[in-house]
Amino acid sequence: MKIQNICCIGAGYVGGPTMAVIAKKCPDIKVTVVDINQERIAAWNDENVENIPVYEPGLSAVVAEARGRNLFFSTDVDKAIDEAEMIFISVNTPTKTYGEGKGQAADLKWIELCARQIARVAKGDKIVVEKSTLPVRTASTLKDILTHTGDGLSFQILSNPEFLAEGTAVEDLMDPDRVLIGGDQTPEGLKAIQALVDVYGRWVPRERILTTNVWSSELSKLTANAYLAQRVSSINSLSELCEFTEADINEVARAIGTDSRIGPKFLKASVGFGGSCFQKDILNLVYISRSYGLNEVADYWEQVIIMNDHQKRRFAKKIIKNLYNTVSGKKIAFLGWAFKKDTNDTRESAAIYVADHLLNEQSIIEIYDPKVKKQQVYTDLDYLGSRSSEENRKNASVGTDPYKVCEGSHAVAVLTEWDEFKSYDWQRIYDGMLKPAHVFDGRNILDKEALQSIGFQVHAIGTAD
Numbered sequence: 001m002k003i004q005n006i007c008c009i010g011a012g013y014v015g016g017p018t019m020a021v022i023a024k025k026c027p028d029i030k031v032t033v034v035d036i037n038q039e040r041i042a043a044w045n046d047e048n049v050e051n052i053p054v055y056e057p058g059l060s061a062v063v064a065e066a067r068g069r070n071l072f073f074s075t076d077v078d079k080a081i082d083e084a085e086m087i088f089i090s091v092n093t094p095t096k097t098y099g100e101g102k103g104q105a106a107d108l109k110w111i112e113l114c115a116r117q118i119a120r121v122a123k124g125d126k127i128v129v130e131k132s133t134l135p136v137r138t139a140s141t142l143k144d145i146l147t148h149t150g151d152g153l154s155f156q157i158l159s160n161p162e163f164l165a166e167g168t169a170v171e172d173l174m175d176p177d178r179v180l181i182g183g184d185q186t187p188e189g190l191k192a193i194q195a196l197v198d199v200y201g202r203w204v205p206r207e208r209i210l211t212t213n214v215w216s217s218e219l220s221k222l223t224a225n226a227y228l229a230q231r232v233s234s235i236n237s238l239s240e241l242c243e244f245t246e247a248d249i250n251e252v253a254r255a256i257g258t259d260s261r262i263g264p265k266f267l268k269a270s271v272g273f274g275g276s277c278f279q280k281d282i283l284n285l286v287y288i289s290r291s292y293g294l295n296e297v298a299d300y301w302e303q304v305i306i307m308n309d310h311q312k313r314r315f316a317k318k319i320i321k322n323l324y325n326t327v328s329g330k331k332i333a334f335l336g337w338a339f340k341k342d343t344n345d346t347r348e349s350a351a352i353y354v355a356d357h358l359l360n361e362q363s364i365i366e367i368y369d370p371k372v373k374k375q376q377v378y379t380d381l382d383y384l385g386s387r388s389s390e391e392n393r394k395n396a397s398v399g400t401d402p403y404k405v406c407e408g409s410h411a412v413a414v415l416t417e418w419d420e421f422k423s424y425d426w427q428r429i430y431d432g433m434l435k436p437a438h439v440f441d442g443r444n445i446l447d448k449e450a451l452q453s454i455g456f457q458v459h460a461i462g463t464a465d
């Protein structure tokens, strides 16, 4: 089967970049990305391509090339579903905030709505592709809804999890380590798998396209993220031990990373991992394991989250302790709010939790992030519900000039590893600060000795002060 029309439901961080790259690589396939959020679609269609709602290096060029040619953004979900032979579901699947599984299970409300909408609109057979991260066995829910409400049409459900990392999305999509496609091992299922293999096969070498059954594919996505997150929690747990001994976490990471069985990546100690996937996926894994009565499995993975929460809290506490156990009324400058560099995404960013802790201690926080807008910072703080939004606006502010943000502060805390922070004029920052001037480097990106020679008291992750 040759695919000529693709529809993607959900124009977010996953759907937008993924479809842009498919459209770029397959100029003969019409790709329509739809979303119920009108503002978001309008931003994707903005005449000035720099205003698209997702910031990713290289993305605006890809969108500029394909948009209007074979890449379209629209709010007309029904029309796009009707036209397409293949429909990607790329809507958000946040952790449930209510009811059974609250705080752990994924909320599949939006996925279910998509399935019902597809069933209602479809007039011909469709291949439905799960792109969002989903708990294992979601495909069977989708299939159930589609086959029981879909007017006798045939629906094939594929799992094609996304492994792109934010900040390198375009690179990861153009040259992926692998593409994973799971589907039913029946003749129709295998045909559907082949149709999607043929799409990716336009630019991804065939040996990098792995095909499995649906369940393996779904579980592999959760597992990949759990493993990656576990590496960060593991190195972070040892960073605390290093701070009490003469060991240096950077040296330890280098030493173990050269073991080819361990490998050098994902060993950067930090203030804690964030992002929309790691915590959600692990909580999902924990929830599923517990639902089968596998308590040891659940406890094992839950510890990764417990460690990460500890790391964020520990960073905030370290700031307080070094500012003589009180930060009440003291200004602390935050460099970075995004959950990692080169993205404007702030979901689950460690910065939010560190700020919350400090605001509870009545600190005054001023934030600078090169890509995150002021409104987003307030949305993140308000979402926690720790205090009124008036209080958040009174005690936390967002600046556009990093030097001004640092001026008059007792401490500068680095929360995101943006490259530009390394090249700041730190002497100038020091001159504008109250003394003793502290730097808390939550990402170990600054030159500790150079800062110390300026006069800063420097506190890094995983080295003794």
Ligand code: UDX
Binding pocket: none
């Ligand atoms: C280990 C370290 O590998 C080595 O670097 C260190 O110097 C000493 O400890 P060793 O105990 O000899 O070496 O064997 P290793 O190959 O690491 O296996 C350890 C155990 O893990 C074995 O029981 C092995 O069967 C098991 N294992 C290993 C698995 O069950 N699965 C794996 O994928 C790898």
Ligand code: UDX
Binding pocket: 162, 163, 164, 165, 166, 167, 225, 228, 232, 265, 266, 267, 268, 269, 270, 271, 272, 273, 274, 275, 276, 277, 278, 339, 340, 341
């Ligand atoms: C992750 C997976 O990498 C990607 O494959 C999946 O599709 C989605 O989830 P992402 O969340 O975009 O991608 O970013 P990632 O680079 O994995 O970083 C996640 C968090 O871990 C960030 O907060 C990052 O700062 C932190 N991290 C990462 C560390 O603290 N140390 C490291 O060594 C690596």
Ligand code: ADP
Binding pocket: 009, 010, 011, 012, 013, 014, 015, 034, 035, 036, 037, 040, 077, 090, 091, 092, 093, 110, 113, 114, 132, 276
């Ligand atoms: P992700 O990181 O998984 O891409 P986002 O939250 O960035 O998550 O994007 C998901 C998008 O899906 C949002 O823009 C949201 O408006 C959209 N969405 C959710 N439900 C539906 C639906 N039923 N129909 C169309 N779009 C939807």
